[in-house]
Amino acid sequence: MVKKQITRREFVKVVGGGAMVAGAATFGVPTLLRAANKPIKFGQLNTTSGIMASQGVPAMRAAQIAQDFINQSGGIMGRKLVLVQEDDQVKPSVGVRKFRKLVLEDEVEFVFGTNSSGVGLACVPLANEFKKIFISTSMSDKYTGANCSPYVFRIGESTSMASKASAYCMVANAPDVKKWAGINPDYVFGHESWEFFKQGMKDKKHPVQYVKESFSPFGCQDYKPYITALLESKAEGVFTSLWTGDLINFIKQAKPFGFFDKVKVFVNNTTAVATSIGLGNEMLPFWGEARYYPFYRDSELNRKYIGMYQKKFGGYPAADTGAECFAAVLALKLAIEKVGTTDTPKVIAALEGLEFEVPEGKKWIRPEDHSGIDEVVLLGKFHHDPKYPFWVYDPKTYFTVPGKELAMPLDQTGCKMAKP
């Protein structure tokens, strides 16, 4: 048996050559090119299964539109944007697990999303632990209040903004209605919405009486007892932060009681057009407020957003969370390009104070607490217009409040921002 001997000289040649090649691969020109072409990964958490799928699926789709929109116009600094989308099943425990997966396995550089603040707030500690930017697309004020952190942003309207704007709108449009009642979902969002609605009435020094406060479980099946109790209270105005299927169930069950004839005004702080699409001809003329309403602003970006969405998926981008996902992706792109790197502290600095255009208008990210502030918050009263396949706001009833007027004063947010 002849063993092939390797001489010392040959050994040096092979190993040295290999090292040289490896060195070039690590430090040389081809590497730079490779890095420049390496896609930038964003991770997204929204709910695509179960009862919230009707909210989460459009949110995923809207983010895909943002991805196409960016990649078709050259990506981010010439690098392709790749989304990694995960279903949080509207469970905090699952959201946290998927957040870890996105960061550790998929190695995404930024995370955004969640439909429920319950899930999103559970992810905040992870954003801090991993030192990853997390942009919330759910509404809690806590992201930019008690839970605020250098890594956490909430760039859409908050619960307080939506609820106070609803109150301001009622003071202006239904000043005679003095007896108010509330029906809200029995978790943080519902309780905060109701408190901020009352705060809004107080802001305007509008003298009102609260005749009934009710809170129903999320996913409530039978609203009849709530409806009859509200009617028994003789409320003239009813405020609600019920949303998604709950709002539709409430409306469908309340209608036969003559509820909407008996109360003078009904106002909701989270009425995405998904509600009026779902209800079809059963929709009613009540006041709605949503983070995104497709027909208010006739801008090129809004037309492009709706057009691309319709072309790819059919139908309207109906869930307002979707527009916030679009905005989150866009904000990250702009911030990365502004500083020319995906380096987290630099991107944080670029996001702070960023002013940018989104489909629903202009946004500004307040640097001190990372709260997004919209140019205006819009309400409107639904009516039937044969031009549209579903009920839309009557343009004559458009009611806008400047976002800066609604933003919580900095000394009241409770945010103590740490250094990144």
Place this chain on the structure above:
Amino acid sequence: MEFSYFIYQLIIGLSYSMLLFLIASGLTIIFGLLNIPNFAHGSLYMLGAYFTYYFLKSIPGLPFGLAIVFSVMAVGIIGAVLEFIPLRKIYERTHALQLLMTFSFILMIDDATKYFAGTDFLSIAIPKLMDGAITLPGDREMPIYSIFIILCGLVVAYLLWLGLYKTRLGKLIQAGTANKEMLSALGINVPRLFTLVFILGAILAGMAGGLSGPLKAVSVGMGETVIITIFAIVIVGGVGSLKGAFIASILIGELNTFGVVFFPDFAMAFTYILVIVVLLTKPEGLFRSR
């Protein structure tokens, strides 16, 4: 509190109870005879609502009642497929495995629904004839559709009672619920009986789904939101007991209604307190049939 308000809420509660009974009746019959905790019962209920929506939409002028009949047939066929292919292979296995399999049905049915119907909310209008309300003493409105649901619940309860206690098939089901081995010893074709019962359960779930349509947003996941309450009813009433499901539906429906109206802060707890009390004092349920 006025007495008339009390009576009013009793009727309001009954309309919820009867809707619960329509869903629970099928589950308790399946659970009783086949001994399978069919978690996918809620999904069959959801399919009932979707089919009703699509029959109404695709056949203009179709009466609501006929849409329900068609939808019930469709759900019955799906029930037959589920029983015939995967379920009958695991009758002798543990509950854990059965639970896992029926849970996988939920995921599959949900995903198939998302694929074919999308994720948008759909809405079935209350049939014209039953739109509106009648005014009860005290100037309180009672929706006609809710009265219709009460009647449906009572009629179905009566028909099921007739079927279970007055027909040969019903007696076989009862006998099988009490003692399965006896059935095959008597030369009964047990697998066929099981298939029939599963289809009957699916039909009841489908009908409840169609009838719920005008009261709820038709959406993926609507089954999962009812299934826990429905299991609570089956357990409180006693697995396999139709009478138990009927009484437990009334108890839970009324407890929920009176809880919301008179003790809103604790309304959620009442159902579960009832479950705990029954489990502690009568672990077999109120009317266990074996």
